[in-house]
Amino acid sequence: MPASHPPAGAPPARSAAFRAHDHEACRAAALRAAQAACAGSGAGRLTPARRRVLEILLESHAALGAYEILDRLRAEGRNARPPAAYRALDFLVAQGLVHRIERLNAFVACAFPGRDHAPAFLVCRACRRVAETAAPGAVAELDAAAGRARFALESLSLEAEGLCPECAPRQGPRQEERP
Numbered sequence: 001m002p003a004s005h006p007p008a009g010a011p012p013a014r015s016a017a018f019r020a021h022d023h024e025a026c027r028a029a030a031l032r033a034a035q036a037a038c039a040g041s042g043a044g045r046l047t048p049a050r051r052r053v054l055e056i057l058l059e060s061h062a063a064l065g066a067y068e069i070l071d072r073l074r075a076e077g078r079n080a081r082p083p084a085a086y087r088a089l090d091f092l093v094a095q096g097l098v099h100r101i102e103r104l105n106a107f108v109a110c111a112f113p114g115r116d117h118a119p120a121f122l123v124c125r126a127c128r129r130v131a132e133t134a135a136p137g138a139v140a141e142l143d144a145a146a147g148r149a150r151f152a153l154e155s156l157s158l159e160a161e162g163l164c165p166e167c168a169p170r171q172g173p174r175q176e177e178r179p
Contacts, residue, residue: 027058033113034097040114043095052078053088054097054109062128063106101130103159108132120158126167 034054038046046054056072057064064072066085073080089107092098097113100106101121110119111132120135135158146153163171 027055030058030109030113031055034095037095037097037114041095044091047088049084050088050091052076053085054092057098057107057109061108061130063101063104063108063123063130065104065106069107099132099157101159102157103161104128118156118158121160122164123159123161124164124167125161126163126171129164131164 122131
């Protein structure tokens with residue numbers, strides 16, 4: 001399958017998840033963008049609880065489940081309960097600051113907060129790191145198919161599972177793919 005290239009002005013691939021980079025600068029930029037997005041949206045503020053949930057997701061590029069986040073909050077001495085974590089995650093998802101990765105039943109911080117985009121995710125099946133990227137060709141094809149079916153497309157999220165450059169040499173193909 002040929003690679004699709006983002007159109008001019010589209011967000012670049014979020015390859016930082018799969019390569020060495022200044023993660024502190026990456027995290028700080030995402031927090032600034034989140035603060036600005038909340039301030040500009042009028043939907044609510046980035047409360048300390050919401051901010052901490054986002055910070056936990058920004059600590060790595062791995063997807064985390066809600067209970068993993070709760071465990072982290074509790075380990076920090078916070079009196080975290082599932083409804084509070086889910087409310088924070090719901091807010092962050094609604095603001096476009098966090099995405100839900102369906103295949104993992106987990107969440108990952110948005111690589112492009114404050115930008116309108118249809119996310120595509122490259123999910124490493126071994127380490128659970130997630131790279132967010134643009135896939136304009138696939139999005140256009142799905143949009144066209146929805147139009148032909150007279151389907152009112154409201155949201156779109158693409159997830160592709162595989163192995164990141166770090167895990168591929170160690171893991172090899174899935175058992176069922178081996179000859």
